[in-house]
Amino acid sequence: MRVTRLGRPGMNEFQDRRAIQEIVLKARTVAIVGLSASELRASNFVGYYLQRHGYRVVPVNPNEEHVLGEQVYPSLRDVPEHIDVVDVFRDPAAVPEIARAAVAVGADALWLQFGVVSSEGARIAQEGGLEVVMDRCLKVEHAKLLGRMHWLGFDTGVIAGARS
Amino acid sequence: MDEEPREFGFNTRSVHAGQRPDPYTGASATPIYQTAGFVFEDTESASAYFNLQEYGNVYSRIMNPTVGAFEERLANLEGGVGAVAFASGLAAQAGLFFALLEPGDRIAVAKALYGGSTAQLNHLARKLQIGVDWVDMDDPDGWRRAVTADTKVLFAETIANPGGNVLDIGLAAAVAHEVGAPLVVDNTFATPYLCRPLEWGADLVIHSATKFIAGNGTTIAGAVVDSGMFDWSNGRFPSIAEPSSAYHGLRFHETFGVYGLLMKLRSETLRDFGAVLAPFNAFLLLLGLESLAVRMDRHVANALAVAEWLRGQAGVEAVRHPALADSPYRGLVDRYLPAGAGSVFSFDLESGREGGRRFIEALSLWSHLANVGDTKSLVIHPASTTHRQLSDEELAASGVASGTVRLSVGLEDVDDLVWDLERGLCASRGSAVPA
Numbered sequence: 001m002r003v004t005r006l007g008r009p010g011m012n013e014f015q016d017r018r019a020i021q022e023i024v025l026k027a028r029t030v031a032i033v034g035l036s037a038s039e040l041r042a043s044n045f046v047g048y049y050l051q052r053h054g055y056r057v058v059p060v061n062p063n064e065e066h067v068l069g070e071q072v073y074p075s076l077r078d079v080p081e082h083i084d085v086v087d088v089f090r091d092p093a094a095v096p097e098i099a100r101a102a103v104a105v106g107a108d109a110l111w112l113q114f115g116v117v118s119s120e121g122a123r124i125a126q127e128g129g130l131e132v133v134m135d136r137c138l139k140v141e142h143a144k145l146l147g148r149m150h151w152l153g154f155d156t157g158v159i160a161g162a163r164s
Numbered sequence: 165m166d167e168e169p170r171e172f173g174f175n176t177r178s179v180h181a182g183q184r185p186d187p188y189t190g191a192s193a194t195p196i197y198q199t200a201g202f203v204f205e206d207t208e209s210a211s212a213y214f215n216l217q218e219y220g221n222v223y224s225r226i227m228n229p230t231v232g233a234f235e236e237r238l239a240n241l242e243g244g245v246g247a248v249a250f251a252s253g254l255a256a257q258a259g260l261f262f263a264l265l266e267p268g269d270r271i272a273v274a275k276a277l278y279g280g281s282t283a284q285l286n287h288l289a290r291k292l293q294i295g296v297d298w299v300d301m302d303d304p305d306g307w308r309r310a311v312t313a314d315t316k317v318l319f320a321e322t323i324a325n326p327g328g329n330v331l332d333i334g335l336a337a338a339v340a341h342e343v344g345a346p347l348v349v350d351n352t353f354a355t356p357y358l359c360r361p362l363e364w365g366a367d368l369v370i371h372s373a374t375k376f377i378a379g380n381g382t383t384i385a386g387a388v389v390d391s392g393m394f395d396w397s398n399g400r401f402p403s404i405a406e407p408s409s410a411y412h413g414l415r416f417h418e419t420f421g422v423y424g425l426l427m428k429l430r431s432e433t434l435r436d437f438g439a440v441l442a443p444f445n446a447f448l449l450l451l452g453l454e455s456l457a458v459r460m461d462r463h464v465a466n467a468l469a470v471a472e473w474l475r476g477q478a479g480v481e482a483v484r485h486p487a488l489a490d491s492p493y494r495g496l497v498d499r500y501l502p503a504g505a506g507s508v509f510s511f512d513l514e515s516g517r518e519g520g521r522r523f524i525e526a527l528s529l530w531s532h533l534a535n536v537g538d539t540k541s542l543v544i545h546p547a548s549t550t551h552r553q554l555s556d557e558e559l560a561a562s563g564v565a566s567g568t569v570r571l572s573v574g575l576e577d578v579d580d581l582v583w584d585l586e587r588g589l590c591a592s593r594g595s596a597v598p599a
Contacts, residue, residue, distance in 0.1 A: 017169045039215070040412075042419045048217050114421035137421060148219040150182060152227050152430065153235025154246035154423060159172045163185045 014112075014122055014134035023109050023131060024142050027084040028056055031076060031107070033098055034089035035059040037067045042113070043089040044068070046139040053142060058083065076101040083107040087138050088116050095121030103128030111138055174241065174357065179454050182236030196447045197229045216414070216431060226435050230443035234450050238377070238387055241356040241453065242369050245392035245422050248429045249385065249446065253352065253372025254284055255439035256386030260348065260370060261288060263425070263433045265316055266403060270295035272310040274320035276302075276329040276563060279550060281350070301329055302492070307339040315345050316400060322361060322500070323353035325536070326510045326546070326570040327563050328486045330493040333500060337365030346394045352376075352537070353506045357460045364500065367394040368425075375537025376506075379452035379459055383445045388429060392422030404428055410436070459539070459575065464504030466581065467573035473582050474511050479519070479593040481567065485509040507574075508536045513567035517556075519592040520545040520567050526591030529576070529584040536572035541581055544570050 030050055035043045035057075047057045047068050058079055059072040066072060073079045076086060076098065086102040088095060088111065095118035102110050102125055110125035112118065112134040122132045143149035144156040172180070183194045202221035204210035213220035221227055231249050239247040250256035265271065273285060275298045289296045297310040301320055311318070318340040320331045333349065340347040346367035351359065355376045361369050371377060373385035396404040396417040404425055407413040410432045417424035434440060471485035486493035487505040497505050513519045523545065524532050530543040534550065544550065547566045551559055556566050573581065590597045 021169070039217075040407075040414055040419070042421070045217055045419060048212070052212065052218060140421075140423070143219055150236045151221055151229050151232045152219050152246070153232050153239065153248055153426070155181070155236050155239040155244065157169075157240070158184065159170075159177060159180045160184050161180060163190055164187060 014132050015136055016133075019131050020133055020136065020141050021145060023085060023111065023133065024138070024145055027109070029058060029081065029083055030055050030085045030087050030138070031058040031060050031073075031079055031083045032087045032089065033060045033076065035061055035064070035067050035072070036089075037064050041089075046087070046089075046113070046137065049139045050142070053147070076105055076107075079105065085109045085111050085138070087111045087113065089113050090116065092116055092118040092121075096124055099124040099128070099130075102130060109133070111136070113137055175457050177240050178237070178357075178456050181240035182233040182238075183450065194230055194233045194447060194450050196443050197224075198443050199228075200224050216420075216427065224443065225438055225440045226430060228440075228443050228446070230450075231441050231446040234441070234446040234453070235387065237450060237453050238356070238371070238373070239389050241360075241456075242351070242389045243356075243360050243362045243391070244369065244389035246426045247387050247389045248426055248434060249373075249387045249441040250434070250437075251386070251439040251441055252384045253350075253370065253374060253386035254280060255437065256370050256372075256388050257281060257350070258284060258288065259429060259433045259437055259439065260368065260388045261285075261294075261317065262292075262437070263403070263429050264346070264401065265292065265294050267293040268295075268314065269316040270297055270312055270314040271317045271319060272297045272299050272307060272315050273318075274299050274301035274324065274329070274331065276324035276327045277321060278325040278350070301331055301336075304332075304335065307336050311339060311343045311345070313343075315343055317345055317348055319348045319350070321350040321353065322359050323486060323506050323508070325353060325508065326568070328484045328491075328493065328505070328509050330486050330496040330500065330505070332496055333359075333361050333364040333366055337367075340367070341365070344395075344398045344400050353508055354501060355456060355460055355506075357457050358464070358503050358506060359500050362389070362391040362393075367391050373449050373452075374535070376460065376463070377452050377456065377537075378449055379455065379537070379539060380448075381535055381538035381540065383448045383452075385441055385445050385449055388426075390422075390426050394425075396424060408432065460504070460506075462575050463507035463573060466575065466578050467507035467509060467571075468504070469578045470571065470573050470581055470585070471509055471511075474585065477586075477589055479514050479589050481512040481514045481565075483509070483511040508570065508572045510568050510570045512565050513569060513589075513592050515567060515592045515594075517547045517566040519594075520569060521548050522594070523569060523588040523592040524548070526588045526597050527584050528587070529580060530571075530588075536570075538572060539575045541574035541576055542572040546570065 059067040062074040064072045099121040109131040212218035235247040299310045300306040337347045348368045349361040349366040352372045369389040405417045416428040420427045
């Protein structure tokens with residue numbers, strides 16, 4: 001049997017290329033839930049990268065005070081500014097509560113990183129009017145569209161013969 | 165931005181994937197970035213590149229934009245998330261196994277395998293204390309019998325060299341995944357045009373890009389393509405999932421997810437092996453991939469025509485082309501290789517070792533040469549060349565008869581190829597060679 005290589009079963013609804021593109025291009029402020037102060041953690045790699053590419057990164061983590069030079073908030077509900085994207089690096093079990101908070105603060109999108117899979121969280125955010133992306137990396141999607149990921153031999157899916 | 169992103173076809177991607185018109189000069193062909201190093205914008209960027217926090221060029225032993233264009237194009241055509249190119253197919257293979265295996269691990273490998281790969285695995289096994297379990301890939305229970313609790317990799321060729329055995333990819337993948345090991349497939353003979361093993365459950369594909377990908381016999385090159393689908397954090401691959409002592413404690417799989425193995429392969433293995441692909445060679449491979457589909461259609465048609473002609477000739481004992489109607493692999497070809505089974509196959513002369521020598525000597529158009537997958541037609545007689553030191557009994561054990569001849573059918577006119585083969589067959593039988 002041929003194997004579908006588009007992601008885990010039932011997830012394509014939350015990996016829509018057009019939705020991903022729109023979030024990456026339009027977002028300015030990204031709240032990263034579970035942003036670690038350790039430079040070896042994936043969340044720190046993503047936060048660092050997004051800052052370098054002009055996004056405002058708002059760390060959300062009850063265990064830290066300052067990460068990547070930014071004030072850390074204990075929860076999404078404490079963030080005193082509009083959030084475009086809530087980017088989640090947490091245990092999937094924590095996602096439904098994060099999704100409820102994302103709806104409550106009026107965020108535009110809920111983005112669940114690689115391995116952060118929660119159909120309940122996705123449903124809550126979707127019903128609250130948020131765009132949802134699941135099991136994808138915000139850094140990777142940015143690097144495919146606008147970045148230099150192709151220099152390291154990764155497939156970006158970009159096909160173009162016209163000069164950009 | 166409201167337009168639905170298009171899914172482009174194979175031919176379009178062969179020509180365009182991995183390459184964009186150069187934003188600075190407008191160059192349409194991929195520039196050959198013939199440079200060892202790259203100047204950093206500032207100290208912050210430099211450390212971000214070294215820390216892998218940002219995608220950037222550092223040094224051409226690790227990455228190069230021309231090589232990157234080839235890697236992306238090949239990954240795109242195979243349906244992988246990315247690729248790492250190496251200086252040769254054997255370097256790619258050694259690099260991948262070095263990255264995946266630890267002393268004491270075992271690897272299950274199809275017995276029907278390119279001789280150079282067999283020799284390399286035996287060598288790696290001895291030096292790195294890896295156990296190799298050889299598998300009869302034609303036996304439906306072969307893989308299941310070979311795997312043990314220590315098996316970390318299953319490895320085979322899509323179409324085996326030189327026997328033409330066709331791998332049941334789905335079956336091998338199922339056994340691999342039952343024991344939590346990746347299936348690695350050498351797709352050199354099929355190319356992504358004829359078969360994409362990742363779509364059938366294989367986890368990694370390796371290539372000798374020297375063959376049909378380069379296409380013109382100009383370039384030695386190899387690559388590893390990753391599906392991104394294997395779970396390296398299943399407890400069996402600490403070198404990928406646990407903090408790496410060779411990269412300041414980084415956990416490659418956790419940090420880079422589906423890209424973790426490729427990041428490790430590039431930033432550790434390629435860095436340490438140094439078997440890097442040259443930018444000029446990557447440029448030639450990009451040209452090769454642009455015409456892959458049209459070349460492969462002709463290779464396939466020519467090879468089948470030659471195989472069918474050979475089957476009726478005096479002095480020919482057996483023709484082993486997997487797409488022939490009476491081949492034992494016909495069912496697997498229909499499933500995995502519907503557009504054709506490539507253009508490398510072997511046949512046996514009745515006249516044995518001496519007849520094989522006379523056959524080769526009488527040919528004037530076919531090149532007697534140890535390569536395959538060229539636009540030119542190539543021929544080799546293993547018993548008098550690559551396997552010369554073996555007795556007839558040892559030859560038979562390695563799957564090669566004393567009269568076995570391997571052909572790599574090129575893009576010439578079939579009539580001309582057959583004309584030359586007829587002269588060779590006459591000589592092999594000891595009859596007069598027609599003018």
